[in-house]
Amino acid sequence: MAAMASPTTSTILSTLLLFLMHLNTSPATAFYLPGSYPHRYLPGEALAAKNSSAALFLCRTDPVSPAAADLIKSRIDDAYHVNLLLDTLPVVRYVNNPIAPEVLLRSTGFPVGVRADDGEYYVYNHLRLTVLVNKQKNGTTRVEALMATADASELISLSGGGGGGGGYTVVGFEVVPCSVEHDEAAIGDKKMYDGFSSKAAAGCDPSVVGMRVQANRPLAFSYEVAFVEGAVEWPSRWDAYLEMGGAQVHWFSILNSIVVVAFLAAIVLVILLRTVRRDLAQYEELGSEAAPHADDMAGWKLVAGDAFREPSHPVLLCVMVGDGVRILGMGMVTILFAALGFMSPASRGALVSGMLCLYLVLGLAAGYTSVRLWKTVRHGDSAGWKAVAWRASFVFPGVGFSVFTALNCVLWHNGSTGAVPFALFVVLILLWFFVSVPLTLAGGLLASRVRGHVEYPVKTNKIARQVPAAQCSPLSGPVSAALYVGYSLLMALAVMLATGAVGLAASFCFVYCLFSTVKLD
Incomplete structure (x- = not known):
């Protein structure tokens, strides 16, 4: 037995050593596509570029009611954020790191307001916006060469028109939110985008607050813009958003987990192989005299007649495995396309749209696997x-659509902007019935016409072996809770189907190969 297990053990250790050597290689550099072309500005289109402005008046609300004031305070307590976009770039806010003051922490968006140490609430009503631009020299040959399109020739021109010579591309968008109390006399008759002089806004300091949230008092909002020329080129403008701080620490944790899992898997595999080999060797040593008593032995022979017995709900099993293959394929192809750079962060919604399209198309694989x-x-x-x-x-599509509809109704009822419009619901239903269903049926038809099937290596007993029933204990909820439970249910169900398909395939291959080796005669 030691001679039989030695080659297997050495092979496993050699494979594990090669795997660890592979982890020690230099990491690859990721790449992503910019996701969109530079914006093309038409001749005569009004565009204020490279024109930095001082404080500009935006708007002033009506006197805030007590209910609205309480709502703003609750939003501040709940850390609500405001997100702005400029040329598909989210606005970025930099704050000091309390642990390492020399390091700045980066986050997208900015909070609605802040609660001071005295317990009062202040709203951020003045924004200092910084637009980072990159000057294109000699026309835009660099961008045109990278994007392979003539649309890059119409950028932000110095003369205000489109085309002709160099221009500027937006490569960054930053914000510093401030809470300032404006002089009512200075903004009394101002209209939107009118400039005004404000000492409080000129000394915009995020650590100093001034606009307190009070009932029966209006709120005035303003902003200022500064254009700063930088060296970042347009195709690389998303690098700052995709950088992850502490990457070395994360990589160390990931590699540590992989090594631990690999060692545990190797140990379990060695023990399992030795156990199976020992049992098979005992069966081979049985002579003709022990053959009549072989049925009384415990081991693999004891369950040979029930290993491939038809389950109690075969249709449900086939359907779940088919949907699991579909979800698994969707995830793998999505990860592949994302690794190749096609799922660009600049293309908003590209990830969800791509996953939806892949799920619809892979209905062919779901139907084929289920019927097969x-x-x-x-x-x-x-x-x-x-x-x-x-x-x-x-x-599974019905369960997912039902949960999605219920959650969307909750969002509709609460007036959330995250609710999906009714027109999109109609589009999803049409895609389901006219794309997913026909492809699934086509896959099932293809599997039904394929000749042959997987034949079991052993015969199934007519009388099923009695298996004791498992003892299962019964398990015994506003908007956030409903969203959490609903989406968690969908994700858990999707992961269950995907991993279940892999588990069934591995178990089936293992049992099939095992009983193909066992001699019952």
Whole structure:
């Protein structure tokens, strides 16, 4: 037995050593596509570029009601943030790191306000915006060469028109929010975008607050813009957003986890292989005299007649495995495209749209896998494959759509901007019925016409072995809770189906190969 296990052990250790050597190689550099072309400005289009401005008046609200004041205070306590976009770039805010003051912490957006040490609430009503631009010399040959399009020739021109010579591209967007109390006399008759003189705004300091949230008092908002020329080129403007602080610490934790999992998996694999080899060796040593008593032995032979017995709900099993293959394929292809740079952060919604399209197209794989497994369970009989394919088209998509609809109704009821409009619901239903369902049925039809099926290596007993029932204990909730539970349910179900498909494939191959080796005669 030691001679039999030694090659396997050495092979596993060699493979593990090669894996660890591979982890020691230099890491690859990721790449992403910019996701959009530089904006093309038409001749005569009004555009204020490279014109830094002082304080500009934006608007003034009506006197804030007590209910509105309480709502603003609650939003401040809940750390609500404001997100701004400029040329698809989210606004970035830099704050000092309390642990390392020389290091700045970067985050997108800015908070609605702040609660001071005295317990009063202050709103950020003045924004100091900084637009980072990059000057394109000699026309825009650099951007045109990188993007391979003539649209890059129409950038922010120095003369205010489109085309002709160099221009500027937006490569960054930063904000410093301040809470300032404006002089009512200075903004009394101002209109939107009118300039005004404000000493409080000129000395914008985030650490000094002035605009207190009070009932029956209006709030005045203003901003200022500064254009700063930088060396960052347009195709690399997303690098600052994609950088992750403390990457070395994260990589160390990831590699540490991988090594631990690899060692544990190797130990379990060695123990399992030795156990199986020992059992198989004992069966081979049985002579003809011990053959009549072989049925009384414990081990793999004891469950050989029930290993491939048809489950109590075969249709549900086939449907779940098919949907698991679809979700697993969707995740793998999405990760592949994201690694290649096609899922650009500049293309807002590209990730969700890509996953949805892949899920619809991979209905072909779901139907094929479900019906193929159905034929295996039925020993080559494809009768009833239509019911399996139909259920594969509606079970998990129906559950997901129902949960999504219920959560969206909750968002509608609360007037949230995150609610999906009704028109998009109609589009999703049309895609489901006219793309996903036909592809799933086509996959099932293809699997039903494929000749042959996976034949079991052992025969199944007519009388099932009695298995004791498992003892299961019964398990016994506003808007945030509903969203959390709903989306958690969808994610858990999706992960269950994806990992379940892999688990079934691994278990089936293991049991199939095992009983192909066991001699029962």
